[in-house]
Amino acid sequence: MQLATAKPKPTPPAYRRFLRDYGWAYLFILAPVLLFLVFTLYPVISAFIMSFQKYNIMKSKWIGFDNYTYMFQDDIFWKSIKNTVIFTLATVPINIIITFILAFFIFQMKSRWQTFFKATLYLPSVASGVTISLVWLAMFDPTSSGLLNTFLGWFGIDPVIWLGQSKTALFSLILMSYLGSHGSGIILYLAAMGGIPKSLYEAADIDHASGWTQFTKITWPLLKPTTLYLLVTGVITSFQVFISVYMMTQGGPNFATTTIAYLIYESAFVFYDFGLASAQSFVLAAFIIIVSVVQFKFFSSDVEY
Amino acid sequence: MQQKSKVVLVGVATFVLLIWALITIIPLYWMIIGSFQDSAASASFNPRFIPDSWSIAPYERFFNKTNAFRWLFNSLFVSGVLTVTNVFLASLAGYAFAKLKFPGNKSVFWILLSTMMIPSQVTLIPLYVLIINIFSLGDTYTAIILPSLVTVGNIFLMKQYMSSLPTSLIHAARIDACSEFGIFYKIILPIAKPGLAVLAIFTFVAQWNEFFWPLLVTRSSSMRTIQVGLASFKFAESTDYGAIMAGATVGALPMIILFFALQKYFLQGITVGAVKG
Amino acid sequence: MARVVFNNVRKEFVDEKKGTFTAVENSEFVIEDKEFVVFVGPSGCGKTTSLRMIAGLERQTSGDIIIGDRIVNDLHPKDRDIAMVFQDYALYPHMTIRENLSFGLKNLKKSKAEIEQQVKQASSILGLDELLERKPRELSGGQRQRVAVGRAIVRNPQVFLFDEPLSNLDAKLRIQMRVELAELHKRLGATIVYVTHDQVEAMTLGERIVVMSNGIIQQIAPPTELYNKPNNMFVAGFIGSPAMNFMDATIENGKAFVEGAQIALPQAVADGLKSYEGKKIIVGIRPEHLYGEEFAHTVSKEHTMDVTVQVIENLGADNLLYFKVGSRMVTARVHPETIARLGERKRLVIDISKLHFFDPETTQRIALS
Incomplete structure (x- = not known):
């Protein structure tokens, strides 16, 4: 009845309606999606195929699992895995502890000092990996007049050949990581600490909870998402540690600092064995994907995407 | 007590x-x-x-022995271009993913996001082959810039940021006869300025400090960025620490100055899109 | 002529996790030209979705929407001859008030002179002249509200849509704006569709009210009819404050037996309830239709019930007495000087002409005539 009085307007064809309703949205994501297809998806598939080939620009040869077999029989590959794991285990947890303590201490300060310490501790993160590596290379000078050796000299310790010997080279890189910038982690922790409602602590005070109890029952649990986030991003980053190795040790001496990322670089761009390098890169990818998936399991309830 | x-x-x-x-x-x-x-x-x-x-x-010594001014220009140019493209494309796509309804919105976003798990080492080799051998772009600005025009991480950050903007403004603009691109350009971009500033700053610093990709695709000294140039200088003059430190300072100083000038954005920006406290 | 018609309109949302969710189900109504209609209901009942479908911000899954004499199903919001006022005002924060008001007209490529004239007119109606060069953040909540209304007025639309426009204002300002909106409606002579969750706002503003719950229209009626003849227990409980009381009762020999009282029903009512003889029924009575014995001047004292008072709230103008009938809590709104003590028996007079009867199975009102 109501329809009778209304001028019927022909419905436009479905595809035009679709374009009108959604065309803009697709246009907005068009460039990123195309870039993704060409510069991410295609390379991933291509790398996967390469890992089964003896790669050559003109004509690649299919060799099945040979790259993988060679890789798993290669002592240096296992050494690089070991180095990477040692580096990760030695740096990530301790760096998080350092980050947390610094953030906790900064949180106790008045706001002006908070800004000062945040800025100071963050500052080195704006310098590039190349710059930082060059400076540390100089600080690791093995003679007695090198900066770190001078410092050790004050305590009567003999000069150390930091990067020049197998037994200290990896440790030197680890030390550099400890003393590097923890700025962004500190800021994340501080934001999280600031987000804990004061009323929780007031309620705890009323219940006569000690400072330590408040810390273990309120502060630490509520910071868990941040801690996990730093843990996972830390692990992923240190699995891929490269620039400091490239700049400072070239993987040596005697492969003592060859990490998996450096090994991939060497296979690909020193020996130009793209097939082997691709196989190695998929091992790295497997590590990282496992960590990421574990992260997602932990995080899905804490993070809103 | x-x-x-x-x-x-x-x-x-x-x-x-x-x-x-x-x-x-x-x-x-x-x-x-x-x-x-x-x-x-x-x-x-x-x-x-x-x-x-x-x-x-x-x-x-550093400036006499190197192309450092050219390197600085190259870094400035590459980082500048990539900052503009990343801010524009990431905010546009982030806005679409956060605020527009279209079939496949969530699935496309999740596919993009899940590839963030794949480390760059996997894609680097085929990317190298693609740019150098297939596109024959070796030793050009295009080669350095092209794969990083917009990163998935930036799209993710922008999606997070755009989600926090009020949807009613978009509805109001739509009723006010504004075109869809007009809504983005005239309403969203102006009110998203703080987020865009953070994205711009972090992209610029990240690209200025980028090392490995420019290293791979540049050959001649005149095409190097400052980071690649510094590394090559170090390997060529490994004993002249003074000059190396001068070079390192030249490479880092622009970022240090940027940091002091825009401290607020640096210190607040990190929390954009990060974990809920 | 700008009627707004829903013809069997249905809206489903598809959520990848939760599956399909029906926000509005088979909605049918006609809003007449120049009418002020209020949609009211609890949050998530589909009222805002209905409004957005009128605006064209959401596309209905099926059915037709007609504005004026056009089917607008596939029309862009800008072509529907509507304007909308949002809950959070949605003023463009980076534009001045003048720019906010003229943004839509500029997009419609209106001439400069016309834009200026429209802005001037709207700003003088709403008293915004002083604020035109300011930014929204420099304005108070009430001023922002006026600008939001102004932005709708300059478009000179056939239909105004309001989405909970007063809910962000404090109580005092809300009452003031309510009066202003009612006056504005008279002055503009346009059709207004207004969404709110506040039943007081609905009762005072609406010429007719659409009560919604769970995506379904429960009743469409003028305020008094809604109050006097609610279609079902949902509407009965939603409209009026404090809410209507419900008591379980049994009908026997023309009497309603409630715990603590038996109510002899007038013949007409008893006849109407004949088919419920011996069955359970739900009796509804509003708190204001129960009287303390000593103040029951306006009604016959024939029908009473004795209750044990559990809570007394003194509101100044009235007292609220709370007591239990069966397992249900019942409220009486009585004269403030009514004598009642906690825990003691109190005799209340029931205005039996104001009783409502509902079927306990269907929760629908039982029609008596």
Whole structure:
């Protein structure tokens, strides 16, 4: 009845309606999606195929699992895995502890000092990996007049050949990581600490909870998402540690600092064995994907995407 | 009782923080101080912490032996272009993913996001083949820029940021006869300025500091970015620490100045799109 | 002529996790030209979705929407001859008030002179002249509200849509704006569709009210009819404050037996309830239709019930007495000087002409005539 009085307007064809309703949205994501297809998806598939080939620009040869077999029989590959794991285990947890303590201490300060310490501790993160590596290379000078050796000299310790010997080279890189910038982690922790409602602590005070109890029952649990986030991003980053190795040790001496990322670089761009390098890169990818998936399991309830 | 332990805590905290701030700053301080002392003569690099004499000789050597001005320009150009493209494309796509309804919105976003798990080492080799051998772009700006026009991480950040903007503004603009691109350009971009600024700054710094990809696709000295140039200088002149420190300072100083000028954005920006506290 | 018609309109949302969710189900109504209609209901009942479908911000899954004499199903919001006022005002924060008001007209490529004239007119109606060069953040909540209304007025639309426009204002300002909106409606002579969750706002503003719950229209009626003849227990409980009381009762021999009382029903009512003889029924009575014995001047004292008072709230103008009938809590709104003590028995007079009867199975009102 109501329809009778209304001028019927022909419905436009479905595809035009679709374009009108959604065309803009697709246009907005068009460039990123195309870039993704060409510069991410295609390379991933291509790398996967390469890992089964003896790669050559003109004509690649299919060799099945040979790259993988060679890789798993290669002592240096296992050494690089070991180095990477040692580096990760030695740096990530301790760096998080350092980050947390610094953030906790900064949180106790008045706001002006908070800004000062945040800025100071963050500052080195704006310098590039190349710059930082060059400076540390100089600080690791093995003679007695090198900066770190001078410092050790004050305590009567003999000069150390930091990067020049197998037994200290990896440790030197680890030390550099400890003393590097923890700025962004500190800021994340501080934001999280600031987000804990004061009323929780007031309620705890009323219940006569000690400072330590408040810390273990309120502060630490509520910071868990941040801690996990730093843990996972830390692990992923240190699995891929490269620039400091490239700049400072070239993987040596005697492969003592060859990490998996450096090994991939060497296979690909020193020996130009793209097939082997691709196989190695998929091992790295497997590590990282496992960590990421574990992260997602932990995080899905804490993070809103 | 509570009061007293608080005072002790603040005391300890101040002490530890001052020590650690010193440790953190020493390498940069040492780099700058060292770059102004001429140690070319001596075999090892041993600058004084409080210099008794200043010299710009390391800088003269660095600039004389290298293409450093060209490198700086290259870095500025590449980072500048990538900052513009990333801000524009990431905000546009982030806005679409956050605020527009279209079939496949969630699935496309999740596919993009899940590839963030794949480390760059996997894609680098085929990317290298693609750019150098297939597109024959070796040793060009295009080669450095093309794969990084917009990163998935930036799209993710922008999606997070755009989600926090009020949808009613978009509805109001739609009723106000604004076109869809007009809504993005005239309404969303102006109100998203703080987020865009953070994205721009972080992209610029990240691209300025990018090392590996420009290293792979550049051959000639004149196409190097400052980071790649510095590395090549180090391997060529490994004993001239003074000049190396001068170069390192030249490479880092623009970012340090940027940091002091835009400190607020640096310190607040990190939390954009990060974990809920 | 700008009627707004829904013809069997249905809206489903598809959520990848939760599956399909029906926000509006088979909605049918006609809003007449120049009418002020209020949609009211609890949050998530589909009222805002209905409004957005009128605006064209959401596309209905099926059915037709007619504005004026056009089917607008596939028309862009800008072509529907509507304007909308949002809950959070949605003023463009980076534009001045003048720019906010003229943004839509500029997009419609109106001439400069016309834009200026429209802005001037709207700003003088709403008293915004002083604020035109300011930014929204420099304005108070009430001023922002006026600008939001102004932005709708300059478009000179056939239909105004309001989405909970007063809910962000404090109580005092809300009452003031309510009066202003009612006056504005008279002055503009346009059709207004207004969404709110506040039943007081609905009762005072609406010429007719659409009560919604769970995506379904429960009743469409003028305020008094809604109050006097609610279609079902949902509407009965939603409209009026404090809410209507419900008591379980049994009908026997023309009497309603409630715990603590038996109510002899007038013949007409008893006849109407004949088919419920011996069955359970739900009796509804509003708190204001229960009287303390000593103040029951306006009604016959024939029908009473004795209750044990559990809570007394003194509101100044009235007292609220709370007591239990069966397992249900019942409220009486009585004269403030009514004598009642906690825990003691109190005799209340029931205005039996104001009783409502509902079927306990269907929760629908039982029609008596």
